[in-house]
Amino acid sequence: MGLPLFRAQDDPGPSFFHFAEIAGLTAPNSPSDLSSPHATTVIAVRYDHGVVMVGDRQATSNYIASRDVRKIEAADRFTALAISGTAARGMEFIRMAQLSFEHYEKMTDTALSLEGKANYLSPIIQRNNLSSPLVVLPLLAGWDLSHHVGRIFEYDGAGGCYERFDFSTIGSGSPFAESTLRLGYHADLELDGALDLGALAIYEAGDNDPSTGGPDFVRNIYPMMVTISADGFQELTQEDVANRFRVINERRTQSGGVAGGSLR
Amino acid sequence: MTNYFYVAPEQLIRDRAEFAQKGIARGRSIVAAIYDAGIVMVAENPSASLNKISEVYDRIAFAGVGKYNEFDRLREAGIRWADGTGFTYSRGDVDARALANFYAQHLGDMFTEGQKPLEVEILVAQLANHVRPTKLYRIAYEGTIVDEPRFAVLGGDAETIKARFAASEDSFEPLIVTLKNAIAALAGPERTIEVSDLEVGILEDRGNRRTFLRLSDEQVSELLR
Numbered sequence: 104m105g106l107p108l109f110r111a112q113d114d115p116g117p118s119f120f121h122f123a124e125i126a127g128l129t130a131p132n133s134p135s136d137l138s139s140p141h142a143t144t145v146i147a148v149r150y151d152h153g154v155v156m157v158g159d160r161q162a163t164s165n166y167i168a169s170r171d172v173r174k175i176e177a178a179d180r181f182t183a184l185a186i187s188g189t190a191a192r193g194m195e196f197i198r199m200a201q202l203s204f205e206h207y208e209k210m211t212d213t214a215l216s217l218e219g220k221a222n223y224l225s226p227i228i229q230r231n232n233l234s235s236p237l238v239v240l241p242l243l244a245g246w247d248l249s250h251h252v253g254r255i256f257e258y259d260g261a262g263g264c265y266e267r268f269d270f271s272t273i274g275s276g277s278p279f280a281e282s283t284l285r286l287g288y289h290a291d292l293e294l295d296g297a298l299d300l301g302a303l304a305i306y307e308a309g310d311n312d313p314s315t316g317g318p319d320f321v322r323n324i325y326p327m328m329v330t331i332s333a334d335g336f337q338e339l340t341q342e343d344v345a346n347r348f349r350v351i352n353e354r355r356t357q358s359g360g361v362a363g364g365s366l367r
Numbered sequence: 368m369t370n371y372f373y374v375a376p377e378q379l380i381r382d383r384a385e386f387a388q389k390g391i392a393r394g395r396s397i398v399a400a401i402y403d404a405g406i407v408m409v410a411e412n413p414s415a416s417l418n419k420i421s422e423v424y425d426r427i428a429f430a431g432v433g434k435y436n437e438f439d440r441l442r443e444a445g446i447r448w449a450d451g452t453g454f455t456y457s458r459g460d461v462d463a464r465a466l467a468n469f470y471a472q473h474l475g476d477m478f479t480e481g482q483k484p485l486e487v488e489i490l491v492a493q494l495a496n497h498v499r500p501t502k503l504y505r506i507a508y509e510g511t512i513v514d515e516p517r518f519a520v521l522g523g524d525a526e527t528i529k530a531r532f533a534a535s536e537d538s539f540e541p542l543i544v545t546l547k548n549a550i551a552a553l554a555g556p557e558r559t560i561e562v563s564d565l566e567v568g569i570l571e572d573r574g575n576r577r578t579f580l581r582l583s584d585e586q587v588s589e590l591l592r
Contacts, residue, residue: 104455106469107447108440119454122447128455202450205577209422209446212581 117210119203120227130195140168144276144308144315145175145185146284147244149269150297153253153332154244156183157301159276159309160324161316162190170316171324177336179204182220182245183329187274189237196231196239200224217247221256221264229262242273246331253331276308276315283307287366298328298339302347303366306355318348383484387508390486391433396522398532398552399430399490399503402545405571405578406492406501409549412566420568422579424449426494427463428570432522433487433508441470441489458576463493467504467512475510484508488521494570494578520552528552542569543590550591562588 107126115121123129145158162169168190176197178184184200186193203223208214215223221243232238243256257271258264269288272280283304292300305326309317318325325348328339354367395411397419408430410419419438421429423445431438445466453461470489478484488507495501503515513519518536520529532552536545546567554560567582582590 104448104451106444106473107451108444108473114443119447119450123451123454126447126451128451198454202454206446206450209450210443212416212418212421 117207118223119206120199120223122206123199129199140164140190141188141275141314143187143274144272144280144305144312145187145242145274146272146280146301146304147183147185147242147255147267147270148284148288148292148297148301148304149253149255149267150292150294152294153246153330154183154255155294155297155301156185156242156244156329156331157298157305158185158327159274159305159316160319160326161314163314167316170319170322173327175327175329176201177329178220178243178245179208179214180335181248181331182217182243183331183336185242185244185273186239187242188239192231192235192237192239193241196227196241199227200241214248216249217245217254220245221266225258225262225264227262228258232260232262240273242271244331246333246335251333272304274308274315276305276312279311280304280308283366294330298330299347300366302326302328302344303351306348306351318345318352320349320352383478384509387478387484387486391488391508392523394432394434394522396520396524396528396553397430397432397490398518398520398528398549399492400518400532400536400545400549401501401503401539402542403539404542405569406494406503407542407545407549408490408492408568409546409553410566411553411560411564413564415563418566420566420581421446422568422577422581423466423491424453424461425458425576426496426499426570426578427461427466428492428568428579430490430492430521430568431487432489434485437485438487438489441473441485441487445470445491459498462499463491463502463504467491467506470506471510471512473510474506474508478509490519490521492570494572518549527555531555542571546587546590562591 115125140162147154147156156175158174160171162172175183175185178200184197204215247254255267255271256264257267270284287300308315325344328344330337397410399408408420412419417435419431421442423429429442429445449461474485491504493502503519505513505515505519535548562584567587569580570578572578
């Protein structure tokens with residue numbers, strides 16, 4: 104690539120996505136419906152001082168393609184981005200989002216607002232999903248530095264962006280995760296409660312949906328759990344995550360595999 | 368009827384060089400120096416928002432003097448080039464030398480073929496990692512590129528400032544010392560520069576991927592204390 108200089112009227116501004124399109128760095132969309140691995144089930148729950156995100160680790164095509172995929176990434180210090188849908192497109196999408204937020208910051212010497220980041224992703228999702236069967240659906244959660252509150256943004260297949268004030272789920276295990284969250288969520292949820300509820304939601308999804316991986320005690324692979332708060336993006340240690348899932352598993356073993364009439 | 372006069376190529380080059388030098392000399396200067404743990408760039412800049420120093424990539428920074436709109440466009444092109452290259456290949460493949468060469472070619476082209484030469488002088492700084500060395504590439508208005516071993520001075524009064532800084536420092540010192548020397552060299556013996564009129568940026572490993580840090584007035588005051 105040569106030095107990308109533009110005249111004022113052709114300048115793509117601080118948007119990396121628009122620059123990448125002009126410079127031909129993005130892959131052209133094709134209508135090929137090649138079967139490729141899918142990544143599934145991530146949830147986000149708001150609690151009193153931020154957002155908790157939990158995601159399973161499995162990528163599935165006709166078989167289990169991978170058991171240790173990381174579907175939640177820090178898009179920047181105060182923003183987490185999770186993906187569902189086609190894994191390849193999802194990974195590219197995360198890379199594009201991470202780079203775009205950093206690019207904007209370097210070009211303008213100011214960080215994008217959380218709402219700005221959420222809206223920025225809409226046309227990128229729209230462009231991908233409306234021109235290719237390799238659909239990708241992200242979930243954005245972040246700490247809003249100007250309003251001091253954790254916020255969740257979900258998208259529909261056409262790129263529509265909607266803020267959720269309680270919780271959100273993406274991926275094929277959504278119905279099970281969503282039901283769990285609906286029953287367990289309340290407005291004054293604290294961090295620990297939100298983490299346990301999020302873990303239970305992914306446990307249910309892994310238990311019922313063949314494309315979602317639950318805790319893997321044999322290989323020591325557990326769903327990924329992160330918090331986004333005033334301290335930024337933080338991932339729970341594997342030990343902490345393992346313990347939370349062990350507790351759920353123990354309860355479930357005692358009740359013979361059913362929730363036992365209540366959320367447990 | 369228009370009369371065309373013959374102008375000797377030597378004269379044309381001299382005129383263009385003089386034009387560019389005059390433009391550059393109107394602005395304030397920048398000192399960039401390697402210290403024991405990184406690179407510090409110090410600009411005299413009364414504006415708090417029209418920056419002369421900028422982050423380009425994880426370990427690369429940009430500094431420019433002269434006409435703001437001209438060097439800012441180069442700065443933006445550098446960020447786009449770096450992010451685009453890192454996106455296409457990998458973050459480790461973004462090299463300051465390649466960027467400095469592109470800048471030199473562009474400035475050279477503009478000097479000989481442009482409507483007018485660019486009235487800028489720029490610096491591409493790179494902090495070392497396990498595969499690349501620490502580098503200060505100074506690129507002049509006509510495309511000359513110089514790989515400065517210890518420090519670089521950009522701007523009108525470069526020779527005087529260079530002599531002052533060279534006299535104050537002959538080895539890599541801690542940031543506090545290098546920053547003080549750089550400010551003293553910019554100011555000269557008769558003058559002091561207010562902290563609010565300084566723009567300071569560093570490249571230093573702090574455990575993060577991105578090594579660039581713009582120092583606030585408070586941070587600079589703290590270091591100078």
